[in-house]
Amino acid sequence: MAVFDKREIGSVLAKQGILIAFALFMIAFTIANPKFISVDNVFSVVRSSAILGVMALGVTFVVISGNLDLSVGSMMSFSTIVVLDLHDKVGPALAIPLMFAMTLCLGAFIGFLVGYLRLNSLIVTLGMLSAIHGLTLTYSGGQNMDIADKEGTWFSVFGQGTALGIPVPILIFVALAALLGLTLARTPYGRKVYAVGGNGTAATFSGIRRARTVFTCYLISAGCVATAGLIQASRSLGSQNTVGQGLELEVLAAVILGGASLLGGSGTIFKTVIGVLILGFIQNGLLLVGLQFYVQFVVTWIIIILAVWLDIAAKRGKLWSMIA
Amino acid sequence: MQKVNLSVALKGGAIWGFIVLELLFFSIAGEYLSVSDKAFMDLENMLLLFKQSAPIGIIAMGMTIVMVNGNIDLSVGATFAIAAIILLDSMTWPIFAGLGDWVIPVAWLLALTVGTLLGALNGLIVWKTGVDAFIVTLGSMLGYRGIVFMFNGENPTSHLNWTLVDFAEAEFLGLATATWFLLGVTLVMWFVMARTVHGRNAYAIGDNREAAVNAGIRVGPHMMINFAIIGFLAALSAVVFYSESGSVNPNDGQLYELWVITAVVLGGTKITGGAGNVIGTFGGVIAIQLLRKGLGHIGADTSTVNLVIGLILIAVLFLDKQLNIKGKEELRV
């Protein structure tokens, strides 16, 4: 029978390369500027990461199911613009569910194309990136969208409020992460998502409805995008049509930084959250250190690659042998 | 048997059918909607089409081999910008002052070398760290863009050399310089991928990496060569284009990666690797340029253009899928 390695516990620890990377550069930034770790700053980073983070939670589902979603940035602009517009037209209480319904429709459309028609998700969502942008421009006439009465609306609570001393966006992010994390890790549905992404054919042979599973992943993603749009809209009570532009790649970077494989079948919500925090803290840390934005680009590049490499090395046990 | 041949022909031909469809549509719609008196399918307009396809097209040929290889390169837009800067900036360097117009080939060579090196650097990182190409190049898309800005801050880098412009604007046998480069690159890449051992190994690696490793193909260096090729081609694209325009903004080439990938996938290359060819990619590039040109021709506004381009991408994919369905007998998985 197979013998258990005595160093197993050590090696399990050593496998968490991404956490080690995270810890290392938190320390480095704190040394460079002690304000980095101040409560104010941490809250500020997490709060502004919440939007990216909420989107990344949904995209984690999509990526684990073996697909991509490049339309989330564009879709987030759409939700933001729509909810702001409806806020003044029908009032916030109705605007929010309406916006969610519209965003979910977009998600359902993508889910239908990728899940049921089995079209390639990269191209479908790239196409939707462009199409939804067009839709947003048509909807808004290309104009900024602003709430008329910014002081007197309770709508600002999602982006600007606090509860128990914690900013609401952070609470939403944490709650959603917990909910989706449990769904993914502990429920039959989560198991199906992993199976479909790991080997879609085998999943089908096991009686899992592959199309439906993929479809729901896109619905979840759209739901997260709508939530992000809500926070965004509520945070600034006004927005441009391009507010989410380019976020798709940042979101994907966060998900993959967290260790999800683009091939599907692996990744966890917890690690995505770490990925989101890493990205958020890198951006903020480099700002605090006061580097030019273009030096930040270069440094971000190096940090991303080092972090992922560290993670891979750790999983292969190389890191452990380097230390031990 | 004949039916089989037909379906095989259709299978590879979805993109060409789509191009015909586009031509028909824009010609007819143009009659009613266009302000211009000129027909869409005017010969000159079609020749322009090839020329205008060059910037994306040349890079797409490199992306084809990289994607067949099972990788992807998101940093091509930034490499494109860096090469352009080197091209234009180096012509003003004091050490080359004595060269006169001979500075042009030197600048070309420098730009191409830098592009190749940047590509190779991506390849080296992929090879040595084992990090997925998607992340490596997502990172260098940022990093290389940072390097672009380091050259000249936020300012454009410019050097208008009219000799160079005249060369780039010249026509030979009725085709513009850029068109010749696009055709040449397509031909060479076709040769590399279909005829050489390196090209065939690219397919093998993309198809079944483990099998390739087991068969003793040195996968790491092989992939690095392909990244160097795409770096070279991104630089070549920049060299061809900026010879004619003489100035580069630090954010030029942004989103090129997405357009290039779109063209390649429309042309039938599998995202997971192992299948695809440059002729299909050529079709994909032409289809995209036609779409842009045609929508301008019939006077669509920006929001419509965005909407239509997006939906058409999806429609092509759908068409392709329908043509590839083998029939009712197929296993439903």
Add this chain to the structure above:
Amino acid sequence: ESHGGAMKIGITQNNVGVDSYQTTYEKAFIEAAEGNDMVETIVLDAGGDVARQIAQMEDLIQQDVDAIIIWPTNGEAVIPAVRKAHQAGIPVIVTNSNIAEQGFDFVKSFSGPDNITQGARSAEIMCDKFKEMGIEDEAQVVHITGQPGYTTAIERAKGFEDRLPEVCPNVTVVDTQPGDWNREKSQQVMEAFLVKYDDIDGVYAGDDNMGVGALNAAKAAGRDGIIFVGATNFAVGYEAMAAGDYWGSIYQSPVDDAKAALQTAVDVLSGEEVPFLNYFDTPKITQDNMGDFTKPVF
């Protein structure tokens, strides 16, 4: 002039849809053209991509338009394409941001705002306010620029940074970061500035969208008394000014911009004399004089 009387005018714009200024410009341009029976237009958008813009220039030349209006994505890169139009006998009018001097021989006229002056005026607005508050010798300013690489962003930044030391030599610009013309991005940048600097007296943003983003950050952090100055007065900026949160900006109307460009083209085609540099005025707007201006429509 010969084609059934109508003038065919083609325009290739920079990047419509990226902000409401450009969108409003496009709308106003189309409206103005529709209001003029003598004009037919082909409206194109380069999506911020030089290569696409040059292709559009070629397309317009190939379609034999009577005049071309260009909003350059890059003031130098388009020169050879402009030369081509010139050689084909098509007059070219540059709009909004000018092309480089080397290309002046090939264009008929430029119509648009003067961004360097705008930057300088913003510096003056800020300096005046500091003097009024009596902090002109100690004030610290942070600067949020537009999307890196854009002519407009570069020129405004240059105008501001050159002029500020002239009028307020003791005010220091402690940090500069781009906000990409984006409210959210600017808000994030400002959040970091607020953590980093305990004392910020003024914020200059390359446009009001970013200015309001920065304002939101300051409000959320509870930091009062900061003087916000922007440019391109957007509706949000105007409102924030009305609310007393935002100090000043530069009034610039995309409708005027678009109309001026079209009129210049029509004038050129009708054989009228037009000045080569056709700047339209972009006045200062602050809480003090905002009553003189209508609220921007964008």
Add this chain to the structure above:
Amino acid sequence: MTQPVLRLEDIVKTFPGVRALDGVSLSVMPGEVHALMGENGAGKSTLMKVLGGIHQPTEGAIYMGDEKVVMAGPLEAKAKGIVFIHQELSLAEELSVAENIYLGELPRKSFGRVDWATLTKKTDAILGKLNVGFDARTRVGDLSIANQQMVEIARALTVDAKAVIFDEPTASLTDAEKVVLFDVIADLKRDGVGVIYISHRMEEIFKITDRISILRDGQYQGTVNTAETTEEAVTQMMIGRKLDLSRNAAHHELGEVALEVKGLSCGKLYKDISFEIRRGEVVGFYGLVGAGRTEIAETLFGLRTPSAGQIRLAGKDVKIDSPTDAIAKGISLVPEDRKGQGLVLGMNCRDNMTLPQVDDLKSGPFMAEGAEVAIFDQYRDRLDIRTPGWKQKVGNLSGGNQQKIVIGKWLSMHPEVLIVDEPTRGIDVGSKSEIHKLLRELAAQGYAVMVISSEMPEVMHVSDRIVAMYSGRIMRTFTSEEVTEDSLIQAISGIGQEVA
């Protein structure tokens, strides 16, 4: 005394948590066919991967002749004359047969061009020797699994090999192709090549090998001359006990008809198929590769749409439109391609096993992980699955143990109708007889069992009745009393009349 071509000394190989090889020594003489035997997970493939440069040994040394060698990678191993025919197919599906056979060493012309003429000529020569029905230009993805296996085997003939390793080459071959393979091996032997042959099929081992080395749990058990030993002795060395190979002949009472198929057709794949399986009955389907048996199974499992005919379950006409539907109606299918269809390789053992019933194993909204582990433990014991624990990724298990996971997965569904397609592919003798026994037991408990197999002894061993298929049609149905090897071979070759 001649020198061995290859000598392995005290090889140890550990993976995280697993000591796969524990001091194995072995030598292979020129012109010898050396069998390597052991239970699933004993370490055979791992040992060969060490030899082929794919894994580096943790300890120990490899000698070729007198020289100590290091196989730094597959390329080095190949350069030293070691050819490795893998257990798991290792082909690039989009490429042609020729390119696959010469993968990594395509002949070159000037400018790095592929020398297609030479390539095709050489390949056709090899394919001619192998007597297969496809040519050099065929796309490998279009070949059946068996033919893909032949492509793998063809690789052995491309280089001047010193040693050739065959890791379960016959797992998916039928008898005709096996004959060809054995000819190839005989040729290699004549040329003085050392052949290492891994298989779980005793009759092959005793037919073609000279010596047998045995592994158990990664430990070397010894080497015996094939001529001087018996199946029983080898089995005992492998599993450490005697094996009861007698057929569980007890006929049990047959119940009512569980599955009835009438006039089922599916395009060109198969035509006019009718049969019935009663509760308590095991019906074997035997035929050549491509006879269409798998396709029938897939149709019954809702993966294909029949073009004509009826399916009746327990006397009721049913339409099965998806595997989900099939499972709900009490059908289970153990598919023939475990890697592609049977398993999610990146998932752990437990999760793979409970995959079809995730919706039923809930406590509240969550998975009942305890119940899952219980199911896993039950079938691990029953099928003797060797794994360090349920957390192990299935992809890290040995081939045979992977197959057992698939079987366990479908047994745990307690189906009314159990369809197994090539159930013992790659399974060691001990477990194989366990599985056979299990199939009989299941029948005895009232299950209806359909067994598709390309191994004649297997079908004859487990079936109450045997359906012989040829080219998409049922040629004849035998009862276990009347069936003989000859009549069966006749029926599946298309000779003999149709008895539906």
